[in-house]
Amino acid sequence: MRSTVLILAIALLVVPSGATAGPILESALRAADGIVPASGQSQPRTCQQIAVMGEQDGRARQGMGGWFAGGLLLSPFFVPIMPIVAHTTEPVPASDALADLERDDIGCYTTGYVRAAKGKRVRASWIGYGVSIALWGSIIAAAAATN
Numbered sequence: 001m002r003s004t005v006l007i008l009a010i011a012l013l014v015v016p017s018g019a020t021a022g023p024i025l026e027s028a029l030r031a032a033d034g035i036v037p038a039s040g041q042s043q044p045r046t047c048q049q050i051a052v053m054g055e056q057d058g059r060a061r062q063g064m065g066g067w068f069a070g071g072l073l074l075s076p077f078f079v080p081i082m083p084i085v086a087h088t089t090e091p092v093p094a095s096d097a098l099a100d101l102e103r104d105d106i107g108c109y110t111t112g113y114v115r116a117a118k119g120k121r122v123r124a125s126w127i128g129y130g131v132s133i134a135l136w137g138s139i140i141a142a143a144a145a146t147n
Contacts, residue, residue: 047108050101054112057097062117064124071128078133082125091117 045053070082093113101109 045105047105050105050108051112051115054093054109054114055116056112057093057109058091058113058116058118059120061094061097062091062120064120067121067124068128071125071130072132073128075129075132075136078136080126080129083122083129086118086121086125090114091121093117 074081
């Protein structure tokens with residue numbers, strides 16, 4: 001019973017809530033950032049500012065539920081399959097996010113996006129794998145105790 005409550009508590013912490021900003025709100029916030037100053041000229045954004053924007057989008061758009069479930073379910077013989085996949089693959093930003101950027105800024109944005117989104121993927125898959133190992137360990141311990 002305690003393990004079920006623990007699993008549900010971890011799942012609620014890992015799975016993102018429905019209160020995250022949607023793409024319409026994100027577009028409005030981006031448009032608000034591009035307000036033209038009184039002089040009439042907009043300030044050019046630096047690569048670092050665009051990378052931060054990519055990190056924000058990476059955190060907002062990358063889900064953790066699938067990576068957690070993969071880490072939980074795909075651990076045969078205690079091999080961390082999903083954490084390995086999360087470490088070796090790179091997330092790709094959505095094309096609608098790249099459409100608003102200049103050609104030279106796409107690399108900066110992608111770097112920030114990958115940094116944030118990959119971190120979420122890796123963290124969720126390792127948490128799922130850890131929960132799986134704990135479940136397998138408790139099952140093995142329970143089976144050993146009954147024999």
